[in-house]
Amino acid sequence: MNHRRTIERPAKAGPAPAKAPGASAVKNLIRGRFKTPRLPEVEAFSASLPFDRRLFRHDIRGSIAHARMLARVGLLKPGEARAIAAGLEAIEHEIAAGRFHFDLADEDIHLAIERRLIEKIGAAGRKLHTARSRNDQVALDLRLYLRDEIGATIALVRGLRAVLLRVARAHVETVMPGYTHLQRAQPVSLAHHLMAYGEMLERDRERLAQALERVAVMPLGAGAMAGSTLPIDRRMVARELGFKRVAANSIDAVSDRDFAVDFLAAAALLMVHLSRMAEELILWTSSEFAFAELPDEFATGSSMMPQKKNPDLLELIRGKSGRIIGDLVAMLTILKGLPLAYNSDLQEDKERVFDALDTLKPALDLLAKLWPRIRFNRAALRAAAGGFALATDLAEYLVARGVPFRLAHEAVGALVRETAARNLTLEELTLADLRRHSAEFGADAIDALTAEKSIAARKLIGGPAPSTVRRRLKELGRG
Numbered sequence: 487m488n489h490r491r492t493i494e495r496p497a498k499a500g501p502a503p504a505k506a507p508g509a510s511a512v513k514n515l516i517r518g519r520f521k522t523p524r525l526p527e528v529e530a531f532s533a534s535l536p537f538d539r540r541l542f543r544h545d546i547r548g549s550i551a552h553a554r555m556l557a558r559v560g561l562l563k564p565g566e567a568r569a570i571a572a573g574l575e576a577i578e579h580e581i582a583a584g585r586f587h588f589d590l591a592d593e594d595i596h597l598a599i600e601r602r603l604i605e606k607i608g609a610a611g612r613k614l615h616t617a618r619s620r621n622d623q624v625a626l627d628l629r630l631y632l633r634d635e636i637g638a639t640i641a642l643v644r645g646l647r648a649v650l651l652r653v654a655r656a657h658v659e660t661v662m663p664g665y666t667h668l669q670r671a672q673p674v675s676l677a678h679h680l681m682a683y684g685e686m687l688e689r690d691r692e693r694l695a696q697a698l699e700r701v702a703v704m705p706l707g708a709g710a711m712a713g714s715t716l717p718i719d720r721r722m723v724a725r726e727l728g729f730k731r732v733a734a735n736s737i738d739a740v741s742d743r744d745f746a747v748d749f750l751a752a753a754a755l756l757m758v759h760l761s762r763m764a765e766e767l768i769l770w771t772s773s774e775f776a777f778a779e780l781p782d783e784f785a786t787g788s789s790m791m792p793q794k795k796n797p798d799l800l801e802l803i804r805g806k807s808g809r810i811i812g813d814l815v816a817m818l819t820i821l822k823g824l825p826l827a828y829n830s831d832l833q834e835d836k837e838r839v840f841d842a843l844d845t846l847k848p849a850l851d852l853l854a855k856l857w858p859r860i861r862f863n864r865a866a867l868r869a870a871a872g873g874f875a876l877a878t879d880l881a882e883y884l885v886a887r888g889v890p891f892r893l894a895h896e897a898v899g900a901l902v903r904e905t906a907a908r909n910l911t912l913e914e915l916t917l918a919d920l921r922r923h924s925a926e927f928g929a930d931a932i933d934a935l936t937a938e939k940s941i942a943a944r945k946l947i948g949g950p951a952p953s954t955v956r957r958r959l960k961e962l963g964r965g
Protein backbone atom coordinates (compact mmCIF):
# COMPACT_ATOMS: atom_id res chain seq x y z
CA MET A 487 0.00 0.00 0.00
CA ASN A 488 2.87 2.32 0.64
CA HIS A 489 4.55 1.74 -2.70
CA ARG A 490 6.02 4.99 -4.00
CA ARG A 491 7.40 5.99 -7.34
CA THR A 492 9.56 8.99 -7.99
CA ILE A 493 8.48 11.33 -10.75
CA GLU A 494 10.90 12.99 -13.05
CA ARG A 495 12.52 16.03 -11.58
CA PRO A 496 13.07 19.20 -13.59
CA ALA A 497 16.62 19.62 -14.88
CA LYS A 498 17.29 22.59 -12.62
CA ALA A 499 16.08 20.77 -9.53
CA GLY A 500 19.63 20.06 -8.33
CA PRO A 501 21.03 16.87 -6.85
CA ALA A 502 18.66 14.05 -5.96
CA PRO A 503 17.63 13.91 -2.31
CA ALA A 504 19.55 11.49 -0.14
CA LYS A 505 16.41 9.62 0.87
CA ALA A 506 15.52 6.74 -1.44
CA PRO A 507 12.05 6.56 -3.00
CA GLY A 508 9.73 4.50 -0.92
CA ALA A 509 11.41 5.57 2.28
CA SER A 510 8.58 7.86 3.38
CA ALA A 511 7.55 7.13 6.92
CA VAL A 512 4.04 8.35 6.23
CA LYS A 513 1.71 6.02 4.41
CA ASN A 514 -0.87 7.17 1.91
CA LEU A 515 -3.09 9.75 3.59
CA ILE A 516 -6.39 8.97 1.88
CA ARG A 517 -6.64 5.22 1.32
CA GLY A 518 -7.91 4.15 4.73
CA ARG A 519 -10.98 2.50 3.21
CA PHE A 520 -9.04 0.44 0.64
CA LYS A 521 -7.47 -3.00 0.91
CA THR A 522 -5.15 -2.73 -2.08
CA PRO A 523 -3.19 0.08 -3.70
CA ARG A 524 -4.15 1.63 -7.00
CA LEU A 525 -2.70 0.19 -10.19
CA PRO A 526 0.44 2.15 -11.04
CA GLU A 527 -1.03 3.10 -14.42
CA VAL A 528 -4.17 4.42 -12.74
CA GLU A 529 -1.99 6.41 -10.41
CA ALA A 530 0.08 7.79 -13.28
CA PHE A 531 -2.96 8.76 -15.34
CA SER A 532 -4.74 10.41 -12.43
CA ALA A 533 -1.89 12.40 -10.91
CA SER A 534 -1.73 16.14 -11.28
CA LEU A 535 1.53 16.45 -9.36
CA PRO A 536 3.69 16.69 -12.50
CA PHE A 537 2.04 20.03 -13.30
CA ASP A 538 0.31 21.33 -10.18
CA ARG A 539 3.59 21.42 -8.25
CA ARG A 540 3.82 24.83 -9.84
CA LEU A 541 1.25 25.92 -7.24
CA PHE A 542 3.42 25.00 -4.25
CA ARG A 543 3.99 28.52 -2.95
CA HIS A 544 0.30 29.35 -3.14
CA ASP A 545 -0.70 26.04 -1.58
CA ILE A 546 1.61 26.76 1.34
CA ARG A 547 0.40 30.34 1.70
CA GLY A 548 -3.20 29.08 1.85
CA SER A 549 -2.33 26.35 4.36
CA ILE A 550 -0.57 28.74 6.72
CA ALA A 551 -3.60 31.07 6.70
CA HIS A 552 -5.87 28.07 7.31
CA ALA A 553 -3.72 26.87 10.23
CA ARG A 554 -3.68 30.33 11.84
CA MET A 555 -7.44 30.45 11.59
CA LEU A 556 -7.78 26.94 13.08
CA ALA A 557 -5.70 28.11 16.04
CA ARG A 558 -7.76 31.27 16.43
CA VAL A 559 -11.01 29.31 16.69
CA GLY A 560 -9.45 26.76 19.05
CA LEU A 561 -9.18 23.80 16.67
CA LEU A 562 -5.38 23.89 16.95
CA LYS A 563 -3.17 24.80 19.88
CA PRO A 564 -1.09 27.92 19.21
CA GLY A 565 2.08 25.82 19.33
CA GLU A 566 0.66 23.40 16.75
CA ALA A 567 -0.17 26.23 14.36
CA ARG A 568 3.35 27.61 14.79
CA ALA A 569 4.88 24.19 14.12
CA ILE A 570 2.71 23.82 11.01
CA ALA A 571 3.67 27.25 9.67
CA ALA A 572 7.37 26.62 10.31
CA GLY A 573 7.16 23.16 8.74
CA LEU A 574 5.39 24.53 5.67
CA GLU A 575 7.96 27.29 5.27
CA ALA A 576 10.74 24.73 5.44
CA ILE A 577 8.95 22.65 2.79
CA GLU A 578 8.66 25.72 0.59
CA HIS A 579 12.44 26.09 0.76
CA GLU A 580 12.95 22.40 0.02
CA ILE A 581 10.83 22.63 -3.10
CA ALA A 582 12.35 25.92 -4.25
CA ALA A 583 15.84 24.46 -3.81
CA GLY A 584 14.95 21.27 -5.70
CA ARG A 585 15.45 19.17 -2.58
CA PHE A 586 11.86 17.98 -2.30
CA HIS A 587 11.16 14.38 -3.17
CA PHE A 588 8.14 14.38 -5.49
CA ASP A 589 6.31 11.10 -5.52
CA LEU A 590 3.53 10.26 -7.94
CA ALA A 591 1.69 8.28 -5.25
CA ASP A 592 0.89 11.62 -3.59
CA GLU A 593 -1.42 12.43 -6.54
CA ASP A 594 -1.15 16.18 -6.27
CA ILE A 595 0.76 19.04 -4.71
CA HIS A 596 -1.72 19.28 -1.83
CA LEU A 597 -1.16 15.73 -0.60
CA ALA A 598 2.56 15.88 -1.38
CA ILE A 599 3.02 18.87 0.91
CA GLU A 600 0.71 17.49 3.60
CA ARG A 601 2.54 14.16 3.60
CA ARG A 602 5.90 15.88 3.90
CA LEU A 603 4.61 18.10 6.70
CA ILE A 604 3.53 15.06 8.70
CA GLU A 605 6.90 13.48 8.01
CA LYS A 606 8.63 16.57 9.33
CA ILE A 607 6.55 17.66 12.32
CA GLY A 608 4.51 14.58 13.19
CA ALA A 609 1.18 14.73 15.02
CA ALA A 610 0.38 18.43 14.54
CA GLY A 611 0.71 17.96 10.79
CA ARG A 612 -2.19 15.52 10.87
CA LYS A 613 -4.48 18.33 12.05
CA LEU A 614 -3.83 20.75 9.17
CA HIS A 615 -6.53 19.37 6.89
CA THR A 616 -9.25 19.94 9.53
CA ALA A 617 -12.43 21.41 7.95
CA ARG A 618 -10.80 21.48 4.54
CA SER A 619 -10.99 19.43 1.35
CA ARG A 620 -8.68 19.43 -1.61
CA ASN A 621 -11.72 20.70 -3.48
CA ASP A 622 -11.76 24.08 -1.75
CA GLN A 623 -7.99 23.97 -1.36
CA VAL A 624 -7.29 23.68 -5.10
CA ALA A 625 -9.85 26.39 -5.87
CA LEU A 626 -8.01 28.67 -3.44
CA ASP A 627 -4.58 27.78 -4.84
CA LEU A 628 -5.58 28.52 -8.41
CA ARG A 629 -7.15 31.82 -7.38
CA LEU A 630 -4.06 32.84 -5.42
CA TYR A 631 -1.87 31.84 -8.33
CA LEU A 632 -3.95 33.67 -10.91
CA ARG A 633 -4.12 36.74 -8.73
CA ASP A 634 -0.32 36.99 -8.88
CA GLU A 635 -0.07 36.03 -12.54
CA ILE A 636 -2.81 38.33 -13.80
CA GLY A 637 -1.09 41.13 -11.90
CA ALA A 638 2.16 40.28 -13.67
CA THR A 639 0.38 40.08 -17.04
CA ILE A 640 -1.20 43.50 -16.54
CA ALA A 641 2.27 44.91 -15.85
CA LEU A 642 3.49 43.41 -19.14
CA VAL A 643 0.51 44.86 -21.04
CA ARG A 644 1.28 48.29 -19.57
CA GLY A 645 4.91 47.84 -20.55
CA LEU A 646 4.09 47.02 -24.16
CA ARG A 647 1.60 49.86 -24.36
CA ALA A 648 4.18 52.32 -22.99
CA VAL A 649 6.66 51.18 -25.65
CA LEU A 650 4.09 51.60 -28.42
CA LEU A 651 3.23 55.09 -27.20
CA ARG A 652 6.91 55.99 -27.20
CA VAL A 653 7.33 54.81 -30.80
CA ALA A 654 4.11 56.62 -31.75
CA ARG A 655 5.36 59.88 -30.21
CA ALA A 656 8.25 59.83 -32.69
CA HIS A 657 5.91 59.32 -35.64
CA VAL A 658 3.05 61.77 -35.21
CA GLU A 659 4.13 63.42 -38.47
CA THR A 660 5.15 60.25 -40.31
CA VAL A 661 2.70 59.83 -43.17
CA MET A 662 1.53 56.42 -44.29
CA PRO A 663 -1.51 54.96 -46.04
CA GLY A 664 -4.27 53.54 -43.91
CA TYR A 665 -5.83 50.40 -45.35
CA THR A 666 -9.19 48.77 -45.79
CA HIS A 667 -9.37 45.38 -47.51
CA LEU A 668 -5.57 45.65 -47.55
CA GLN A 669 -5.99 48.30 -50.26
CA ARG A 670 -4.65 51.80 -49.68
CA ALA A 671 -7.54 53.82 -48.31
CA GLN A 672 -6.70 57.21 -46.77
CA PRO A 673 -3.55 58.86 -45.45
CA VAL A 674 -2.93 58.60 -41.73
CA SER A 675 0.11 58.98 -39.52
CA LEU A 676 2.14 56.02 -38.35
CA ALA A 677 1.40 57.22 -34.81
CA HIS A 678 -2.35 57.00 -35.44
CA HIS A 679 -1.98 53.48 -36.80
CA LEU A 680 0.16 52.33 -33.85
CA MET A 681 -2.23 53.92 -31.40
CA ALA A 682 -4.98 51.63 -32.66
CA TYR A 683 -2.98 48.91 -30.90
CA GLY A 684 -2.64 51.21 -27.91
CA GLU A 685 -6.45 51.28 -27.68
CA MET A 686 -6.67 47.47 -27.97
CA LEU A 687 -4.12 47.05 -25.20
CA GLU A 688 -6.00 49.51 -23.02
CA ARG A 689 -9.13 47.36 -23.36
CA ASP A 690 -7.03 44.25 -22.66
CA ARG A 691 -5.76 45.84 -19.47
CA GLU A 692 -9.36 46.60 -18.45
CA ARG A 693 -10.48 43.05 -19.17
CA LEU A 694 -7.62 41.57 -17.17
CA ALA A 695 -8.42 43.92 -14.28
CA GLN A 696 -12.03 42.69 -14.40
CA ALA A 697 -10.86 39.07 -14.44
CA LEU A 698 -8.75 39.89 -11.39
CA GLU A 699 -11.86 41.10 -9.55
CA ARG A 700 -13.59 37.77 -10.15
CA VAL A 701 -10.51 35.78 -9.23
CA ALA A 702 -10.29 37.56 -5.88
CA VAL A 703 -12.98 35.58 -4.05
CA MET A 704 -11.98 33.30 -1.16
CA PRO A 705 -13.40 29.74 -1.49
CA LEU A 706 -11.84 28.02 1.54
CA GLY A 707 -14.36 26.76 4.07
CA ALA A 708 -16.56 25.27 1.36
CA GLY A 709 -14.88 21.97 2.22
CA ALA A 710 -15.72 19.16 -0.16
CA MET A 711 -18.91 20.98 -1.15
CA ALA A 712 -21.11 21.60 1.91
CA GLY A 713 -18.81 23.40 4.32
CA SER A 714 -18.07 22.10 7.78
CA THR A 715 -19.77 21.61 11.14
CA LEU A 716 -16.63 22.96 12.84
CA PRO A 717 -16.59 26.60 13.95
CA ILE A 718 -14.19 27.92 11.30
CA ASP A 719 -13.83 31.62 10.44
CA ARG A 720 -13.82 32.14 6.70
CA ARG A 721 -13.57 35.91 6.95
CA MET A 722 -10.38 35.65 8.91
CA VAL A 723 -8.81 33.44 6.22
CA ALA A 724 -9.94 35.91 3.57
CA ARG A 725 -8.36 38.79 5.50
CA GLU A 726 -5.11 36.87 6.01
CA LEU A 727 -4.87 36.21 2.29
CA GLY A 728 -5.94 39.68 1.18
CA PHE A 729 -9.34 38.75 -0.30
CA LYS A 730 -12.22 41.19 0.07
CA ARG A 731 -14.90 38.64 -0.75
CA VAL A 732 -15.76 35.17 0.56
CA ALA A 733 -17.49 32.71 -1.81
CA ALA A 734 -21.18 32.83 -0.91
CA ASN A 735 -22.21 29.29 -1.86
CA SER A 736 -20.17 26.23 -0.88
CA ILE A 737 -21.30 24.24 -3.93
CA ASP A 738 -20.39 27.06 -6.30
CA ALA A 739 -17.12 27.67 -4.47
CA VAL A 740 -15.72 24.24 -5.39
CA SER A 741 -17.26 23.86 -8.84
CA ASP A 742 -16.71 27.39 -10.16
CA ARG A 743 -13.97 27.90 -12.71
CA ASP A 744 -15.61 30.91 -14.36
CA PHE A 745 -12.68 32.97 -13.14
CA ALA A 746 -10.34 30.77 -15.19
CA VAL A 747 -12.60 31.29 -18.22
CA ASP A 748 -12.57 35.05 -17.58
CA PHE A 749 -8.79 35.03 -17.54
CA LEU A 750 -8.48 32.75 -20.59
CA ALA A 751 -10.99 34.83 -22.56
CA ALA A 752 -9.07 38.01 -21.78
CA ALA A 753 -5.80 36.21 -22.60
CA ALA A 754 -7.14 34.82 -25.89
CA LEU A 755 -8.33 38.20 -27.09
CA LEU A 756 -5.11 39.87 -26.00
CA MET A 757 -3.15 37.22 -27.92
CA VAL A 758 -5.37 37.78 -30.95
CA HIS A 759 -4.38 41.45 -30.78
CA LEU A 760 -0.72 40.48 -30.62
CA SER A 761 -1.30 38.19 -33.57
CA ARG A 762 -2.73 41.04 -35.65
CA MET A 763 0.20 43.21 -34.65
CA ALA A 764 2.63 40.45 -35.62
CA GLU A 765 0.93 40.02 -38.98
CA GLU A 766 1.24 43.71 -39.80
CA LEU A 767 4.93 43.67 -38.91
CA ILE A 768 5.38 40.63 -41.14
CA LEU A 769 3.73 42.50 -44.01
CA TRP A 770 5.57 45.76 -43.39
CA THR A 771 8.97 44.12 -43.23
CA SER A 772 8.42 42.18 -46.49
CA SER A 773 10.14 43.45 -49.67
CA GLU A 774 6.69 44.05 -51.11
CA PHE A 775 5.84 46.68 -48.47
CA ALA A 776 9.36 47.62 -47.33
CA PHE A 777 7.84 49.97 -44.74
CA ALA A 778 10.14 48.75 -42.00
CA GLU A 779 13.18 46.66 -41.28
CA LEU A 780 13.27 43.79 -38.81
CA PRO A 781 16.27 44.02 -36.48
CA ASP A 782 18.76 41.16 -36.87
CA GLU A 783 18.34 40.16 -33.22
CA PHE A 784 14.74 39.22 -34.00
CA ALA A 785 15.16 37.61 -37.42
CA THR A 786 15.91 34.05 -38.48
CA GLY A 787 17.90 32.71 -41.41
CA SER A 788 16.94 29.96 -43.83
CA SER A 789 18.65 26.58 -43.84
CA MET A 790 18.81 26.64 -47.65
CA MET A 791 18.42 30.19 -48.94
CA PRO A 792 21.32 32.33 -47.78
CA GLN A 793 19.59 35.66 -48.46
CA LYS A 794 16.58 35.04 -46.23
CA LYS A 795 15.72 37.16 -43.21
CA ASN A 796 12.65 35.54 -41.80
CA PRO A 797 10.24 36.91 -39.18
CA ASP A 798 9.81 33.52 -37.45
CA LEU A 799 9.26 35.11 -34.05
CA LEU A 800 6.33 37.12 -35.37
CA GLU A 801 4.90 34.12 -37.19
CA LEU A 802 5.06 32.16 -33.95
CA ILE A 803 3.29 34.89 -32.01
CA ARG A 804 0.63 34.79 -34.72
CA GLY A 805 0.55 30.98 -34.63
CA LYS A 806 0.56 30.65 -30.86
CA SER A 807 -2.61 32.71 -30.62
CA GLY A 808 -4.17 29.40 -31.70
CA ARG A 809 -2.92 27.79 -28.50
CA ILE A 810 -4.57 30.28 -26.19
CA ILE A 811 -7.81 30.19 -28.14
CA GLY A 812 -7.50 26.41 -27.72
CA ASP A 813 -6.95 26.79 -23.98
CA LEU A 814 -10.12 28.88 -23.71
CA VAL A 815 -12.19 26.44 -25.75
CA ALA A 816 -10.80 23.49 -23.77
CA MET A 817 -11.71 25.18 -20.47
CA LEU A 818 -15.25 25.92 -21.65
CA THR A 819 -15.57 22.35 -22.89
CA ILE A 820 -14.41 20.98 -19.53
CA LEU A 821 -17.15 22.96 -17.78
CA LYS A 822 -19.91 22.29 -20.28
CA GLY A 823 -22.40 19.76 -18.94
CA LEU A 824 -20.42 19.20 -15.73
CA PRO A 825 -22.78 18.39 -12.85
CA LEU A 826 -22.28 20.17 -9.52
CA ALA A 827 -20.16 20.26 -7.55
CA TYR A 828 -16.46 19.24 -7.79
CA ASN A 829 -15.55 16.66 -10.44
CA SER A 830 -12.07 15.55 -11.39
CA ASP A 831 -12.58 17.00 -14.85
CA LEU A 832 -11.72 20.26 -13.13
CA GLN A 833 -8.17 19.04 -12.58
CA GLU A 834 -7.71 19.74 -16.29
CA ASP A 835 -8.07 23.49 -15.66
CA LYS A 836 -4.52 24.14 -14.51
CA GLU A 837 -2.62 23.16 -17.63
CA ARG A 838 -4.87 25.42 -19.70
CA VAL A 839 -4.08 28.35 -17.44
CA PHE A 840 -0.35 27.56 -17.28
CA ASP A 841 -0.10 27.12 -21.03
CA ALA A 842 -1.86 30.41 -21.70
CA LEU A 843 0.45 32.25 -19.29
CA ASP A 844 3.58 30.58 -20.65
CA THR A 845 2.60 31.67 -24.15
CA LEU A 846 1.25 35.12 -23.45
CA LYS A 847 3.84 36.55 -21.09
CA PRO A 848 6.90 36.00 -23.30
CA ALA A 849 4.97 37.24 -26.34
CA LEU A 850 4.18 40.52 -24.54
CA ASP A 851 7.75 40.85 -23.36
CA LEU A 852 9.29 40.13 -26.76
CA LEU A 853 7.06 42.58 -28.61
CA ALA A 854 7.92 45.27 -26.06
CA LYS A 855 11.60 44.61 -26.82
CA LEU A 856 11.06 44.50 -30.59
CA TRP A 857 9.06 47.70 -31.24
CA PRO A 858 11.71 50.26 -30.30
CA ARG A 859 14.25 48.45 -32.50
CA ILE A 860 12.19 48.52 -35.68
CA ARG A 861 13.44 51.04 -38.22
CA PHE A 862 10.75 52.61 -40.33
CA ASN A 863 11.32 53.70 -43.92
CA ARG A 864 9.61 57.10 -43.89
CA ALA A 865 10.11 57.60 -47.64
CA ALA A 866 8.42 54.31 -48.53
CA LEU A 867 5.55 55.03 -46.12
CA ARG A 868 5.10 58.52 -47.56
CA ALA A 869 5.24 57.34 -51.18
CA ALA A 870 2.55 54.74 -50.56
CA ALA A 871 0.27 57.40 -49.09
CA GLY A 872 0.46 59.58 -52.21
CA GLY A 873 -1.41 57.65 -54.89
CA PHE A 874 -5.18 57.71 -54.73
CA ALA A 875 -5.57 57.86 -50.98
CA LEU A 876 -6.69 61.51 -51.34
CA ALA A 877 -9.81 60.70 -53.38
CA THR A 878 -12.15 60.95 -50.38
CA ASP A 879 -10.66 64.35 -49.54
CA LEU A 880 -11.51 65.59 -53.03
CA ALA A 881 -15.07 64.32 -52.74
CA GLU A 882 -15.41 66.03 -49.35
CA TYR A 883 -14.04 69.26 -50.88
CA LEU A 884 -16.97 69.19 -53.31
CA VAL A 885 -19.45 68.37 -50.53
CA ALA A 886 -18.21 71.43 -48.61
CA ARG A 887 -19.21 73.45 -51.71
CA GLY A 888 -22.71 72.06 -51.79
CA VAL A 889 -22.31 69.07 -54.12
CA PRO A 890 -24.37 66.08 -52.88
CA PHE A 891 -21.97 63.36 -51.67
CA ARG A 892 -23.09 60.73 -54.20
CA LEU A 893 -22.46 63.12 -57.13
CA ALA A 894 -19.10 64.13 -55.67
CA HIS A 895 -18.22 60.42 -55.26
CA GLU A 896 -19.06 59.78 -58.91
CA ALA A 897 -17.13 62.79 -60.21
CA VAL A 898 -14.00 61.93 -58.25
CA GLY A 899 -14.39 58.28 -59.32
CA ALA A 900 -14.21 59.37 -62.94
CA LEU A 901 -11.23 61.60 -62.14
CA VAL A 902 -9.44 58.62 -60.54
CA ARG A 903 -10.13 56.45 -63.59
CA GLU A 904 -8.74 59.13 -65.92
CA THR A 905 -5.70 59.84 -63.71
CA ALA A 906 -4.84 56.15 -63.45
CA ALA A 907 -5.10 55.81 -67.24
CA ARG A 908 -2.64 58.73 -67.58
CA ASN A 909 -0.24 57.00 -65.16
CA LEU A 910 -0.41 59.91 -62.74
CA THR A 911 -1.34 60.22 -59.07
CA LEU A 912 -3.82 62.66 -57.55
CA GLU A 913 -1.03 64.70 -55.98
CA GLU A 914 0.29 65.44 -59.50
CA LEU A 915 -2.92 66.91 -60.94
CA THR A 916 -3.47 70.50 -62.10
CA LEU A 917 -6.55 72.62 -61.49
CA ALA A 918 -7.58 72.11 -65.13
CA ASP A 919 -7.55 68.33 -64.59
CA LEU A 920 -9.87 68.71 -61.61
CA ARG A 921 -12.21 71.15 -63.29
CA ARG A 922 -12.84 68.75 -66.17
CA HIS A 923 -14.80 66.71 -63.60
CA SER A 924 -16.44 69.44 -61.54
CA ALA A 925 -16.73 73.20 -61.97
CA GLU A 926 -16.82 73.50 -58.17
CA PHE A 927 -13.09 72.80 -57.89
CA GLY A 928 -11.12 75.99 -57.07
CA ALA A 929 -7.40 76.69 -56.74
CA ASP A 930 -7.51 75.79 -53.05
CA ALA A 931 -8.39 72.20 -54.03
CA ILE A 932 -4.92 71.73 -55.52
CA ASP A 933 -3.46 73.34 -52.44
CA ALA A 934 -5.19 70.89 -50.11
CA LEU A 935 -4.19 67.93 -52.24
CA THR A 936 -1.36 66.50 -50.16
CA ALA A 937 -1.37 63.63 -47.69
CA GLU A 938 -0.05 65.93 -44.92
CA LYS A 939 -2.90 68.41 -45.35
CA SER A 940 -5.43 65.62 -45.61
CA ILE A 941 -4.27 64.25 -42.26
CA ALA A 942 -4.12 67.66 -40.60
CA ALA A 943 -7.70 68.39 -41.73
CA ARG A 944 -9.10 65.33 -39.92
CA LYS A 945 -9.04 66.90 -36.47
CA LEU A 946 -12.26 65.30 -35.27
CA ILE A 947 -12.29 63.18 -32.12
CA GLY A 948 -10.51 59.92 -32.89
CA GLY A 949 -8.97 61.31 -36.09
CA PRO A 950 -5.36 61.19 -37.34
CA ALA A 951 -4.54 64.94 -37.13
CA PRO A 952 -1.29 65.44 -35.21
CA SER A 953 -3.00 67.65 -32.62
CA THR A 954 -5.65 64.99 -31.94
CA VAL A 955 -3.13 62.16 -31.80
CA ARG A 956 -0.90 64.11 -29.40
CA ARG A 957 -3.86 64.68 -27.10
CA ARG A 958 -4.74 60.95 -27.07
CA LEU A 959 -1.10 60.04 -26.53
CA LYS A 960 -1.14 62.16 -23.39
CA GLU A 961 -4.37 60.58 -22.13
CA LEU A 962 -3.19 57.01 -22.70
CA GLY A 963 0.25 57.82 -21.31
CA ARG A 964 -1.37 58.63 -17.98
CA GLY A 965 -3.17 55.26 -17.70
Ligand code: ARG
Pocket residue numbers: 534538593594620621624830832833834
Ligand atom coordinates in the same frame (compact mmCIF):
# COMPACT_ATOMS: atom_id res chain seq x y z
N1 ARG B 1 -5.69 17.49 -7.99
C1 ARG B 1 -7.03 17.97 -7.84
C2 ARG B 1 -7.28 19.08 -8.88
O1 ARG B 1 -6.36 19.48 -9.48
C3 ARG B 1 -7.25 18.51 -6.48
C4 ARG B 1 -8.64 18.28 -5.96
C5 ARG B 1 -8.87 16.85 -5.93
N2 ARG B 1 -10.06 16.49 -5.27
C6 ARG B 1 -10.54 15.26 -5.39
N3 ARG B 1 -11.55 14.99 -4.70
N4 ARG B 1 -10.00 14.39 -6.20
O2 ARG B 1 -8.38 19.50 -9.08
